[in-house]
Amino acid sequence: MAQISSDNHGLRLIVRYTVLSLIALIFIFPLVFMIMSSFKPDQQLLQDTKSFAAFLPVGDISLNNYFDAFKRAPVGLFVLNSVIVTGVTVLLSLLVCSLAGFAFVFIDWRGRELVLTAILATLIVPFETIAIPLLLIASKLPWISMDGLTFGWLNSYQVQIVPFVADGLTIFLFVQYFKDLPGELIEAARVEGASWWQVYRKVVMPLAGPVLATAAILKFLAMYNQYLWPLMVVQEETYRPVMVGLQYFFQLNRAWGEIMAYLSLITVPVLAFYLFLQRAFIASIASTGVKG
Amino acid sequence: MNKLGLFTAALLGTALMSGSAFAQATLSMWYHGAGNEVESKIVNQIISDFNASQSDFKVELQSFPQAAYNDSVTAGALAGNLPDILDVDGPNMPNWAWAGYMQPLKIDESKIASFLPGTKGTWNGQLYSVGLWDAAISLVTRKSYLDELGLRVPTLDQPWTKDEFMDALAKAKASGKFQNALDLGTAWTGEWYPYAFSPFLQSFGGDIVDRSTYKTAEGALNGDAAIEFGKWWQGLFTEGYAQATQDPADRDAGFNSGKYAFSWNGNWAALGSLDAYDDVLFLPAPDFGNGSKIGAASWQFGVSAKSAHPDGAAKFIDFALQDKYLAEFSNGIGLIPATASAAAMTENYKEGGKLATFFGLSEKQALVRPVTPGYVVQAKVFEKALADIANGADVEATLDAAVDEINADIEKNGGYGH
Numbered sequence: 001m002a003q004i005s006s007d008n009h010g011l012r013l014i015v016r017y018t019v020l021s022l023i024a025l026i027f028i029f030p031l032v033f034m035i036m037s038s039f040k041p042d043q044q045l046l047q048d049t050k051s052f053a054a055f056l057p058v059g060d061i062s063l064n065n066y067f068d069a070f071k072r073a074p075v076g077l078f079v080l081n082s083v084i085v086t087g088v089t090v091l092l093s094l095l096v097c098s099l100a101g102f103a104f105v106f107i108d109w110r111g112r113e114l115v116l117t118a119i120l121a122t123l124i125v126p127f128e129t130i131a132i133p134l135l136l137i138a139s140k141l142p143w144i145s146m147d148g149l150t151f152g153w154l155n156s157y158q159v160q161i162v163p164f165v166a167d168g169l170t171i172f173l174f175v176q177y178f179k180d181l182p183g184e185l186i187e188a189a190r191v192e193g194a195s196w197w198q199v200y201r202k203v204v205m206p207l208a209g210p211v212l213a214t215a216a217i218l219k220f221l222a223m224y225n226q227y228l229w230p231l232m233v234v235q236e237e238t239y240r241p242v243m244v245g246l247q248y249f250f251q252l253n254r255a256w257g258e259i260m261a262y263l264s265l266i267t268v269p270v271l272a273f274y275l276f277l278q279r280a281f282i283a284s285i286a287s288t289g290v291k292g
Numbered sequence: 293m294n295k296l297g298l299f300t301a302a303l304l305g306t307a308l309m310s311g312s313a314f315a316q317a318t319l320s321m322w323y324h325g326a327g328n329e330v331e332s333k334i335v336n337q338i339i340s341d342f343n344a345s346q347s348d349f350k351v352e353l354q355s356f357p358q359a360a361y362n363d364s365v366t367a368g369a370l371a372g373n374l375p376d377i378l379d380v381d382g383p384n385m386p387n388w389a390w391a392g393y394m395q396p397l398k399i400d401e402s403k404i405a406s407f408l409p410g411t412k413g414t415w416n417g418q419l420y421s422v423g424l425w426d427a428a429i430s431l432v433t434r435k436s437y438l439d440e441l442g443l444r445v446p447t448l449d450q451p452w453t454k455d456e457f458m459d460a461l462a463k464a465k466a467s468g469k470f471q472n473a474l475d476l477g478t479a480w481t482g483e484w485y486p487y488a489f490s491p492f493l494q495s496f497g498g499d500i501v502d503r504s505t506y507k508t509a510e511g512a513l514n515g516d517a518a519i520e521f522g523k524w525w526q527g528l529f530t531e532g533y534a535q536a537t538q539d540p541a542d543r544d545a546g547f548n549s550g551k552y553a554f555s556w557n558g559n560w561a562a563l564g565s566l567d568a569y570d571d572v573l574f575l576p577a578p579d580f581g582n583g584s585k586i587g588a589a590s591w592q593f594g595v596s597a598k599s600a601h602p603d604g605a606a607k608f609i610d611f612a613l614q615d616k617y618l619a620e621f622s623n624g625i626g627l628i629p630a631t632a633s634a635a636a637m638t639e640n641y642k643e644g645g646k647l648a649t650f651f652g653l654s655e656k657q658a659l660v661r662p663v664t665p666g667y668v669v670q671a672k673v674f675e676k677a678l679a680d681i682a683n684g685a686d687v688e689a690t691l692d693a694a695v696d697e698i699n700a701d702i703e704k705n706g707g708y709g710h
Contacts, residue, residue: 046541072327132370139371154373231360232367237326247357248327252560254544 038065038260045256065257075265078245083269085160086223092165093219094212101174102200106186122168134163135232155236170215177211213280220273242266317601319351320375326355330624342611349604369393376599377608382589383661386415390665390709394420395597399610410588410658411630421594424618425627428653429488429586430574432555432565448576448652457578461533464553474534475552479543485675486661491585494659496521500674506664506710509698514691522687529682536682559650560626566646574649588658628654665708669701
């Protein structure tokens with residue numbers, strides 16, 4: 001078997017980077033295609049799909065598709081709705097699920113194993129199976145607003161947020177991460193007289209950066225891509241999110257350029273959020289071995 | 293009148309005015325046209341005209357993107373949140389009526405006597421919905437292609453026979469000019485399959501379900517005629533005339549860029565072909581033995597079962613059925629107006645208009661899809677069967693399996709009220 005010596009270190013680096021670059025290209029090509037196509041008229045877009053020109057800003061390039069997309073649908077409103085729903089859900093989810101994870105790992109209470117098992121069991125239940133019962137419940141729940149006490153959550157932000165604040169996967173992520181934290185730290189804090197709340201806030205959470213990033217990204221993606229649930233519970237355009245909005249572009253005669261422009265626009269928040277948390281996300285994946 | 297009298301009169305007047313304002317009922321309306329600027333503008337115009345025409349009702353519109361509309365209505369029905377007025381795709385209407393989403397539409401039916409047959413949604417002997425337009429399919433080609441291939445131009449009275457049609461495909465293939473002889477639009481999935489292809493089956497003498505009882509598909513979808521249809525359908529792909537799997541880009545632009553000699557497509561795509569060529573022909577469906585058939589019934593208006601003001605909802609629908617609105621929709625989005633008098637008011641469907649052929653096709657060849665609540669399931673089963681056969685599945689076994697699936701669904705639903 002051939003030995004790799006320090007002499008061919010350079011060669012190894014070249015091979016490694018070539019392979020990694022090729023893999024990166026495979027992942028980045030759809031995005032490049034989407035962005036480049038968003039600047040082309042439909043006819044050219046379709047013709048370019050036969051060649052490498054599909055990935056290049058060539059031909060009749062303009063921002064017309066973007067202007068037309070804004071004319072066809074209230075794109076800004078859809079993005080704003082999705083950002084509100086996703087942002088609030090992610091924040092509440094991190095709080096609620098981390099508290100739950102903390103209680104399962106650090107506080108000794110009767111039945112916690114059973115409750116944790118029940119929560120983890122929900123991971124195998126597809127959302128589609130509970131969608132209809134959830135719809136029936138959500139359509140009758142009370143809510144206090146400026147109009148006083150009302151019943152029925154349909155056509156609102158809360159109906160898109162509250163059912164997704166707590167979920168088995170996020171709790172599981174926190175539980176796994178907290179289990180790996182040194183127990184001595186918690187014991188020391190308790191011996192020093194810290195309350196459970198103080199342990200959570202001042203000891204555990206400052207160490208939870210990577211898992212917070214992972215949970216936030218996974219939750220963000222799941223919420224931003226929501227389609228079925230908002231379709232069922234939101235009939236008013238005012239509260240419609242981006243994925244339902246995408247359907248505005250699938251008319252009988254499809255405007256592919258506008259579809260690409262819309263997709264490019266709604267991808268921006270996702271990429272920005274991911275890039276913002278990328279380092280912590282990778283650190284968390286590396287440390288926990290969890291793959292999304 | 294003294295000051296007190298004036299004050300009292302003013303108070304009374306205000307009370308009466310606010311009383312009449314309270315008396316105006318709001319009618320909610322759901323429509324599938326979100327994302328279509330022209331369509332939305334016309335619907336809004338009708339609503340605005342209706343609201344201004346009387347003071348009893350005020351219609352408020354909520355638009356949905358078409359692809360999300362049916363699921364939204366189903367969810368709305370489950371949550372008890374349906375509007376007063378909704379629109380419904382023709383073949384889905386019996387299901388929605390049977391499921392209790394809709395109630396019969398009380399309008400003067402003499403007013404729609406002259407409407408195209410596909411625009412009237414009737415189930416269990418009662419009118420539930422009316423459409424302002426219909427859609428039609430034709431075999432699109434070019435006069436120059438027919439001349440080059442030595443083919444006669446078929447007419448409504450004398451459509452191509454099966455042999456003539458197959459001869460046309462063979463000649464187009466042999467010419468070597470085209471990527472494929474026929475663009476069937478297999479890139480479009482869903483309702484396109486039963487809408488576009490079940491008329492072929494019906495022209496062979498079969499059907500998706502036995503329409504005499506609507507209680508079985510036995511014999512209709514797996515009888516001799518259906519098997520003959522299935523073998524013919526499979527032959528289109530094994531002979532290389534059409535593609536079982538088609539690139540959506542080819543469906544959108546293939547015929548207009550010369551890839552296909554013939555395209556099986558709807559009137560909504562016709563203007564694009566007319567822009568591409570100056571000798572486009574819209575031919576009637578071939579006659580496979582039992583007459584030329586094309587699908588019928590497009591989107592129609594109806595009243596939800598939960599409406600507290602069905603009279604107001606019906607009044608609005610009645611108002612919308614004016615020729616001027618039928619013509620406006622047609623001019624705006626290219627659909628076939630429901631009446632001849634409205635067609636005469638349009639640019640494309642008036643006598644001598646570029647798309648006038650489609651009105652004749654709708655009038656003479658249109659056959660509504662099976663009028664049964666079970667159609668929504670049957671359509672999906674039919675689509676799967678045709679896709680499987682196109683991809684090489686055994687014809688008889690596939691159709692038998694489809695019949696079993698349809699019959700099981702009918703049985704599970706207690707015969708769907710038939």
